[in-house]
Amino acid sequence: MALPPNAAVGGLVAAARFGLGPAPGEIAEAARDPRGWVLEQLRPQSLPRELAGLPTGIDETRLFLLRRQSLAQARLAPRPSMEDETQPKLQREIRQARQLQTPPQSQTQPQTAPGVFGDGLARETYLREAAQRVLAQANSRAPVFERLVAFWSNHFTVSVQRPPVLGLAGAFEREAIRPYVLGRFEDMLLAVARHPAMLLYLDNAQSIGPNSRFGQARERGLNENLAREILELHTLGVNGGYAQHDVRALAMILTGWSIARPQDDRPGAFMFRPQTHEPGDKRLLGQSYSGGESEAVKALGDLARHPSTARHIAAKLARHFIADDPPPASVARIAEVFQSTGGDLGAVSRAVVAEDAAWDKPLSKLRSPNELVVAALRLTGAGAKLEQRPLVNGLRRLGQAPFAAPSPAGWPDTAQDWVAPEAMVRRVEWAGQLAARLAADHAPLDLFHQSIAPSAGDETRLAVERAPSARDGIALVLAAPEFQRR
Amino acid sequence: MLTRRHVLAGLGAGAGIAALPLRLAMAATPGDRRFVLVILRGGMDGLAAVPPYGDRELKELRRGQLAIAEPGQPDGALDLGGKFGLHPALAPLHEFYKRNEMLVIHAACSAYRGRSHFDGQDVLESGVATPHGARDGWVNRALAALQDPSGTRQGLALGQTVPLALRGRVPVASWSPSDLPAVEPGLMQAIAMIYQRDALLGPALAEGLKSQAFADEVMNDGQRMNQAPGAGAQQFKQAAAAAGKLMAPANGPKLAVMDIGGWDTHANQGGARGRLANVLQILAEGLKDLADGLGPAWSKTVVLVMTEFGRTAAVNGTGGTDHGTGGVAFLLGGAIAGGRVLADWPGLSGGKLFEGRDLMPTTDLRSVAKALLIDHLGVPAKAVEARVFPDSADAKPMARLLRV
Numbered sequence: 001m002a003l004p005p006n007a008a009v010g011g012l013v014a015a016a017r018f019g020l021g022p023a024p025g026e027i028a029e030a031a032r033d034p035r036g037w038v039l040e041q042l043r044p045q046s047l048p049r050e051l052a053g054l055p056t057g058i059d060e061t062r063l064f065l066l067r068r069q070s071l072a073q074a075r076l077a078p079r080p081s082m083e084d085e086t087q088p089k090l091q092r093e094i095r096q097a098r099q100l101q102t103p104p105q106s107q108t109q110p111q112t113a114p115g116v117f118g119d120g121l122a123r124e125t126y127l128r129e130a131a132q133r134v135l136a137q138a139n140s141r142a143p144v145f146e147r148l149v150a151f152w153s154n155h156f157t158v159s160v161q162r163p164p165v166l167g168l169a170g171a172f173e174r175e176a177i178r179p180y181v182l183g184r185f186e187d188m189l190l191a192v193a194r195h196p197a198m199l200l201y202l203d204n205a206q207s208i209g210p211n212s213r214f215g216q217a218r219e220r221g222l223n224e225n226l227a228r229e230i231l232e233l234h235t236l237g238v239n240g241g242y243a244q245h246d247v248r249a250l251a252m253i254l255t256g257w258s259i260a261r262p263q264d265d266r267p268g269a270f271m272f273r274p275q276t277h278e279p280g281d282k283r284l285l286g287q288s289y290s291g292g293e294s295e296a297v298k299a300l301g302d303l304a305r306h307p308s309t310a311r312h313i314a315a316k317l318a319r320h321f322i323a324d325d326p327p328p329a330s331v332a333r334i335a336e337v338f339q340s341t342g343g344d345l346g347a348v349s350r351a352v353v354a355e356d357a358a359w360d361k362p363l364s365k366l367r368s369p370n371e372l373v374v375a376a377l378r379l380t381g382a383g384a385k386l387e388q389r390p391l392v393n394g395l396r397r398l399g400q401a402p403f404a405a406p407s408p409a410g411w412p413d414t415a416q417d418w419v420a421p422e423a424m425v426r427r428v429e430w431a432g433q434l435a436a437r438l439a440a441d442h443a444p445l446d447l448f449h450q451s452i453a454p455s456a457g458d459e460t461r462l463a464v465e466r467a468p469s470a471r472d473g474i475a476l477v478l479a480a481p482e483f484q485r486r
Numbered sequence: 487m488l489t490r491r492h493v494l495a496g497l498g499a500g501a502g503i504a505a506l507p508l509r510l511a512m513a514a515t516p517g518d519r520r521f522v523l524v525i526l527r528g529g530m531d532g533l534a535a536v537p538p539y540g541d542r543e544l545k546e547l548r549r550g551q552l553a554i555a556e557p558g559q560p561d562g563a564l565d566l567g568g569k570f571g572l573h574p575a576l577a578p579l580h581e582f583y584k585r586n587e588m589l590v591i592h593a594a595c596s597a598y599r600g601r602s603h604f605d606g607q608d609v610l611e612s613g614v615a616t617p618h619g620a621r622d623g624w625v626n627r628a629l630a631a632l633q634d635p636s637g638t639r640q641g642l643a644l645g646q647t648v649p650l651a652l653r654g655r656v657p658v659a660s661w662s663p664s665d666l667p668a669v670e671p672g673l674m675q676a677i678a679m680i681y682q683r684d685a686l687l688g689p690a691l692a693e694g695l696k697s698q699a700f701a702d703e704v705m706n707d708g709q710r711m712n713q714a715p716g717a718g719a720q721q722f723k724q725a726a727a728a729a730g731k732l733m734a735p736a737n738g739p740k741l742a743v744m745d746i747g748g749w750d751t752h753a754n755q756g757g758a759r760g761r762l763a764n765v766l767q768i769l770a771e772g773l774k775d776l777a778d779g780l781g782p783a784w785s786k787t788v789v790l791v792m793t794e795f796g797r798t799a800a801v802n803g804t805g806g807t808d809h810g811t812g813g814v815a816f817l818l819g820g821a822i823a824g825g826r827v828l829a830d831w832p833g834l835s836g837g838k839l840f841e842g843r844d845l846m847p848t849t850d851l852r853s854v855a856k857a858l859l860i861d862h863l864g865v866p867a868k869a870v871e872a873r874v875f876p877d878s879a880d881a882k883p884m885a886r887l888l889r890v
Contacts (some may be wrong), residue, residue, distance in 0.1 A: 367687070415686060421694030424687060428677055431667035442603060442648040458682045468528030468603050468750030471647075472673045479677045481684040 008454035010034035013362050016486040018353065019143035019322065022374025023449045035179035042182060042346060042408075043143035048136035048146075049172065055125060061196040062120065062268030063180050065261055066473055080398055085293060101227055122167035126160055126399060129170030130402035131388035134370070134395070138377035148181040148349060149173065150370075156192045156234060156315075157410035160403050164200040169403035172197035185313065185343030187305035193300060194270045197257045202226035202408060207279025209255035210414070222278075229408045235303040246285055252278040254297045281408030310338040316413070317348065318404050322357045323364045324414040330355045362455045363485035366415035371397035371486065376478050379451050394433075398426055400470035427481045435475035444473025452482040500846035518786050519821070519863050522734050522776065523651055523743045526769070527607060528750035531807050532814030533799060533845065534762055535576065536590055537828070540541055540569030543834035547800050552807075554757050561758035566590060570827045574758050575766040578774045582818055583825060589887065591854060592829035595795060595847030597881075601809035603750070606794030609761035611651035611854070613875050624874050625743055628859050631869035642732060642739035653841040654742040659739055661728050672748060689883030697889040727774035730779015733787075741863075746772070749793060753804040771873045773818060785820030788862050788888070792816075792851055796841050799834055812845035815854060821862060850881040857883035 011031030015022035018038045019030075024142045030037040142148045153173045176195040180188035180473060192198050199205040207223035208215045215221055227250035230241050231306030259268050272293040281290045287302060289295040303309060314335035318326035338344075341396040352358060373395055377383040386394075395401050399418070405411045412418070448456070448464045460480045467473030477483060507649045538544055539556045539770070548554070554573060555562035563571025564580040570592065572580050582588035598609035615626025629641050641658030644647060652658050669677070678695065681688040684790070709734070720827035729742045748765040773791070777784050796813025817824070832838050832846035840846045852875050859865040859874060860883055871879065 162616050418703065419686060419690040421690050421692075421696075422692070424691040425694035428674070428691065429669055436645075437647060440650055440653060445604070457680070457683065459683065463676050463680050466603075467609065467671070467676070469747050470604055472529075472676070472747070474603065475673055476676060476680070479688045482587060484687060 004452065007031040007238070009362055010359065010473050011037075012358055012452075012454040014038050015143070016148065016375070017358065017362075017365065020137050020140065020147055020371065021143075021357050021378045021486065023143075023378045023381075024446075026378075027450065027454065028366055033357070035353055039350060041142045042349050044182060045142045045145045047178070050132045050136035050139060050343060051170070051174060054129060054132065054170055054174070055167065057168055057175050057196055058266065058268040060125065060167040060268070061124075061170055061200070061259060062262065064167065064200070065259070067122075068164075069262060073359035074320050092459030113448070122163075125167040126169070126403070127388050127392055129167075130392045130395075133170060133173070133402055134374060134377070135383045135389060137374045138383040142344045143378070145181065148345075149178050151297075151317070152181050152188065152415075153177045154405065154410040155316065156188070156198070157405045157408050158195075158197045158201040158403070159405045159408070160401075161406065162201055163231070165197055165403070168197040172486070173403075178336060180345070182346040182349065183344075184304075185309075185338070185345055185348075186301050189230075189300050189304050190297060192234070193230065193254070193296070194257065196268060196270065198226065199259055199270070201256060202229055204254055205258045207251060207255050207258075209252060211280070212255060214273075214276040215278075222248070222251050222255065224248060224251040227254055230303065233409055235312065235379055236308040237315075240306070240312060242285060243281075248460075249282040249284040249289075250299060252282045253284065256293065257296060258342075269409060281284075294375060304343050305339075307339060309333040310343075312438055313348070314338055317352050318355070319413050320365075321352050322355060323361070327357050330357050363482060365486050366418055367484055367486050368394060368411060368413075368418060369400035369427070370402065370411075372484060373398070373430075374450075375483065375486070376431070376434060379447055379478075380474075381432070382434060382438055385437060394430055398430055399423055427484065428475075431483075432475045435471050435473075438474050439469065439471035442470065442474055444470055444477055447474060447477045451477060452480060456480065456482045488758050503816065513633040518736065518783070519740065519865065520780065520783055521741045521863055522729060522733075522789040523741075523787060524773070524791040525607070525610065525649060525651065525743070525745040526749050527745050527747045527789065528603065528793075529606070529795050529797055529809055530749040530793040530813060531751060531755065531762060531797040531810075532592065532594075532793075532812065533796070534755070534757075534807075535573050535594055535766060536566070536574070537563050538569060538570050538592070538812045538829075538834070539563060539571050539833070540833065541834045543799075544649055547834060549801065551760070552755055552757050552801050553612065553804050566827050567825075568828070569831075573763065573766050575757050575763040576770045578770040579816070579818070582722040582773075582777070586825035586889075587818060587820055588824040589824055590827040590829075591815040591817065591849055591851075592827060593812045593832055593845055593847055594792070594815045594851050594854070595812050596792075596851045597878075598795065599811065601795065601811075603794060603809075609651065610792065610794045610851070611649060613651075613878075615854070615877055622654030623649070623743075624855065625651045625741055626656050626658070627874045628863065628865050628870070629653065629656040629658070629741060631865045631874060632863065638737065638739075640740045642742040644729050644742060644744035645721075649743050652741075661725070661732060670747065672750065681877075683783070723772040723775055727775040727779050730776045730781075734780050734783050738797055741784035750882065751806045752802065752808060753806040755801075755806040777818070779841040783869075788821050789818040789856060789860055790815065790855065791818070792854075796845050799839055799845055800843065810844035811840045812847035815851060817854070817858075817887060821888055823886060828884075849884075850878075852878045852881040853884045854887070856881065857885070861888050 008031055011027040011034055014030035014034035014037050015026045016207065137146050158165050158169055158172050160169050172195050174414050176191040180191060202225040203223040204226040208220050210221045213440045224247050231247060231250060236242055255360060256273045257272045258271055260266050260271040264271060274292060277292060281288055284299055287300050314331045317334055318331045322330055334348060334351045338348050341347040392401060400411060444464050444467055460482055464473050464476045467476055501791050517534040534554065536682060537554050541644040557563050557565035557571050561574055564574060564577060566572055566583060579588055596610045597615040598606045608617045611623045612619045639657055639659040641656060643652050643654050643658055643660040650660060677716060678691060681691045725744050729744060732738050733742060746769060751762050773789065780787055791811055792815040795811055797807035802808050802809055830848040832848050836842065856870050856875055859870050860867050
């Protein structure tokens with residue numbers, strides 16, 4: 001490469017740390033004006049074509065509800081349940097609804113028994129969503145924007161570890177995250193809290209105010225799950241200054257935020273149920289809230305503007321874009337922009353780019369497995385060669401199946417979380433396997449120069465140069481420690 | 487009668503058969519001849535595979551661990567007629583030699599004179615004299631020249647990718663073992679090396695390898711690795727057996743290309759036993775499996791085994807050899823006029839070595855390949871000269887390679 005070393009490093013930081021790993025030519029392109037290259041992408045982007053035509057959250061939720069209803073009926077029905085009139089009707093309805101949204105070329109077979117992990121159809125949707133998301137990241141011409149989508153999607157995790165989310169995670173990201181990554185944090189928080197995926201994932205759809213009409217009539221009641229995670233994970237942070245009574249108050253405020261059932265008007269859509277909403281006054285962080293559906297909107301807005309939220313978000317962004325232990329001054333500056341702009345995420349993103357610390361030390365962040373795979377696919381263009389199932393299974397083996405974070409806290413974001421010995425061996429093996437499929441298409445040194453050259457040590461360069469075959473050379477590039485970092 | 491479908495099913499791991507056309511067609515061009523190209527990636531040490539024990543310099547050059555005893559001694563080479571021996575690990579091939587089904591071509595090399603693996607393999611496979619001079623391979627261009635009218639795929643690639651030699655305009659079939667390979671010990675060793683200076687990732691990988699029992703093979707001095715050949719090399723046997731079975735039927739593919747790595751023996755190469763011996767043994771066993779699989783078709787088969795370059799004549803400082811020039815190629819098959827070593831022997835004394843360090847190449851591998859294409863497969867000589875091996879007029883097709 002004819003780039004001066006410093007410019008090349010700047011290009012690499014732009015493409016690898018802020019982007020999703022350099023595609024061929026990207027380092028050189030970004031090197032001309034690294035910060036400008038990043039900032040240029042901080043504008044609204046159209047939906048990647050890889051994600052076009054995937055199901056909506058409402059449709060997918062409706063299918064889930066129909067499925068659950070049919071399972072419940074199957075359980076209640078006297079044997080043989082096959083003779084039950086309603087169940088075949090429901091099954092038929094599920095099938096018909098599905099046919100409308102499934103492209104005819106889909107040939108994947110449902111593998112899971114009903115009721116175990118979704119019904120196979122949801123699993124099929126998940127596979128498509130997961131693979132298409134990886135490909136959207138791998139092919140994106142606005143990788144900085146896509147990284148922000150992934151960051152916020154992880155911040156507001158819904159995980160397919162819980163079966164209701166299986167077919168919904170991709171729709172959640174498209175509908176509740178993607179439109180807001182450069183908008184107002186408050187709007188994203190609201191979209192997240194109203195999305196059926198989150199309402200199902202953290203149980204709010206079933207939460208019932210104890211003194212609501214419904215609560216008094218039945219033996220069911222409050223579920224604090226969503227309220228707690230909003231406070232602990234989404235807004236204030238665990239040390240953000242709230243107590244258990246605040247959790248309970250927010251849970252009360254959120255009662256009634258639920259999902260329309262199959263017999264309702266818009267099955268699968270968000271629906272406020274006054275009959276389950278806790279009446280009366282609730283005190284959250286010293287503020288008083290009352291007024292039905294709108295009180296949660298107001299409460300979420302107040303939480304979004306809370307100084308603890310600004311600090312919490314700033315710390316997470318700094319950890320993602322600067323270092324596992326980011327400089328406190330950087331966190332403070334980003335938090336200040338968050339606070340002063342009322343949570344304008346465009347301004348906040350630009351503040352992160354403005355931090356010199358994000359540009360000083362290349363390769364200070366370890367790539368997560370998903371980032372590793374996407375970086376390799378961007379570099380090699382191999383995405384077109386991989387089929388959905390092996391692609392997603394490969395990520396699962398590496399420890400990070402898409403949309404499958406272990407908890408509502410999302411995937412961890414520090415190197416220590418990803419350097420388990422077995423995990424490193426698997427990364428190397430994955431690199432070797434991909435290299436085996438690419439050997440005839442790429443020159444190792446070319447891949448080296450298009451990716452890690454600006455930051456690579458001599459050992460790595462020599463090893464790639466001396467590799468006894470193209471396959472080994474490509475494997476060395478993709479497995480190199482420099483390629484594991486961003 | 488056995489149909490293609492039966493043959494495929496008979497291979498067992500049916501899921502591993504990728505992209506093979508199931509179309510049956512009776513037309514079989516080029517006649518009933520078969521040709522298999524085996525590429526040894528990494529640079530096989532010809533002086534170890536076929537030690538020229540009749541050359542007095544050899545003992546000086548190959549002392550210590552790399553020494554291979556003369557024929558008749560314990561662990562000695564297998565005699566090839568008084569001047570050359572066959573590495574003892576190639577014993578299965580010696581049987582072919584004794585049946586006159588194996589020819590050894592020594593001091594051979596492609597048109598390439600540099601020492602880069604990539605460029606060397608590129609020239610070896612593309613068939614043009616300069617690296618990256620063509621995007622297709624000479625075997626594919628030969629297929630094009632055969633102009634098979636039947637539409638069946640005459641070319642077969644064994645492995646996960648189609649090697650450059652077989653890439654090009656003519657569509658080819660492919661087969662690969664269904665299980666993806668683990669990383670071969672040699673590659674894992676190279677990767678572990680570049681991880682060593684990474685304070686965070688280095689120890690993690692080392693620990694992971696240790697717990698995977700890779701440790702003894704890779705992390706230590708390489709001694710244990712000598713006992714355990716790589717998974718990739720093992721896959722060669724699977725691929726060779728599959729190639730034999732797939733090519734045996736009259737309507738099977740006729741030209742196949744496969745490859746095997748593990749030859750880049752810069753350190754701990756070993757002698758009669760050791761790292762190189764293990765790979766040689768797998769090569770020999772694989773070629774025997776190929777012959778067995780072909781059955782009666784073996785009599786109409788030529789297998790060309792070649793590598794991108796040989797290795798240095800002298801041993802280096804780490805018990806191995808470095809990238810060289812002249813090396814060894816093998817021809818096997820019932821169609822071969824074998825039982826001979828063909829070599830315009832240049833000698834091993836200092837002044838005779840290429841650039842003072844490598845066996846001087848005296849036979850152009852294109853001469854061998856051209857002869858096989860013309861005399862064995864019936865590719866028109868004009869097409870071979872003009873399109874398959876352009877600008878190779880100096881490399882005249884070798885005569886009398888085939889049984890008449």
